[in-house]
Amino acid sequence: MDYDKIHAVMGYLWSPLAAVSASWQGKDNAQIAVAIAAASIVPDRPRLIVQLYKTNLTHDLVVKSKSFAVNFLRKDQVELVHELGFSSGRDRDKLASIPYRAGPTRSPILKECLAYMDCRVVNAMDGGDMTAFLGEVVDGDTLSEAEPLFWHHLRTVMPQAWVQEWDTKIKREIEISRERMGKIRWGA
């Protein structure tokens, strides 16, 4: 497969960036995600699909709590992407200096964001290297009229040091995914 032939169209499929958060047994955490999609046509029963990689702490907290919150970021919240998306909550408390409260599912709701949705997981699909979680939105609000933050914009404003840090991280993760993505447990 020649990826160059579909690269541009694939880029249209990334969502605005969000901090996806979860909490289990007193451990609160959040990561950045770009793979989020609306998954319901019923206005009073909104649902989202969020794809999380199995290497992430957030993934494990979502599996255990069966809940997550999606906190969409404002265009100016570039720093938060570095705080939450370049390192793991396995190594440090990433939310220590970020103001948040617990939502109805106990998932962290950032006090500063564009909009949030607190979700209960109603199903999940194993992708080998990642899990696609289907979440029912139980609470949500829009906190700002600012523009959302997109990956293609972030890439143009990221400091050079972050670019190198990201390239190293993503190379390692692509290798892990390559090895795991064929190992799907159907119906698990």
Ligand SMILES: Cc1cc2nc3c(=O)[nH]c(=O)nc-3n(C[C@H](O)[C@H](O)[C@H](O)COP(=O)(O)O)c2cc1C
């Ligand atoms: C711009 C950007 C987009 C990302 N999109 C996703 C995503 O859609 N799904 C995912 O699982 N990880 C995504 N990540 C990677 C996680 O945010 C990252 O691996 C994080 O360190 C995991 O943290 P945790 O171990 O504390 O959960 C993204 C990272 C960045 C910077």
